[in-house]
Amino acid sequence: MSIKAKDKMKKLSEIPVLEESASLKKALDAMTEKRLGIACFVDKDGKLKGLLTDGDLRRSGPALLVSDALTFGNTNPSVASEEDELTKLRDVMNSKQIWDLPIVDSKYKLIGLLHRHDVNQ
Numbered sequence: 001m002s003i004k005a006k007d008k009m010k011k012l013s014e015i016p017v018l019e020e021s022a023s024l025k026k027a028l029d030a031m032t033e034k035r036l037g038i039a040c041f042v043d044k045d046g047k048l049k050g051l052l053t054d055g056d057l058r059r060s061g062p063a064l065l066v067s068d069a070l071t072f073g074n075t076n077p078s079v080a081s082e083e084d085e086l087t088k089l090r091d092v093m094n095s096k097q098i099w100d101l102p103i104v105d106s107k108y109k110l111i112g113l114l115h116r117h118d119v120n121q
Helices: 024-034 054-060 086-096
Strands: 017-019 038-042 048-053 100-104 110-115
Touching (some): 038 110, 048 054, 048 100
Parallel strands (some): 017 038
Antiparallel strands (some): 038 048, 100 110
């Protein structure tokens, strides 16, 4: 039996999930609280709108903490399904050099997050 994304992904309660208009300060606070270098932004229906990583912040230069955080992030991130095999997702994460992969359902609703450390365990 192959291991799937749903077997290793972090649940929504374990990751920073914010409304798409959340401020940069709010995103940073959530990232610190959940101890992850990523924040996921969703609309009112839970549909993934984008990501912000600590790397995005380092590359963006000076930013105002009251700005919308997603302004500095990625609004077209790579995503996966909870049924995708872990070996496939490990290859995607390695080839794209990404640490976190949002897991979405068929309507693009965020349901979890796959972190590189969890893939390599």
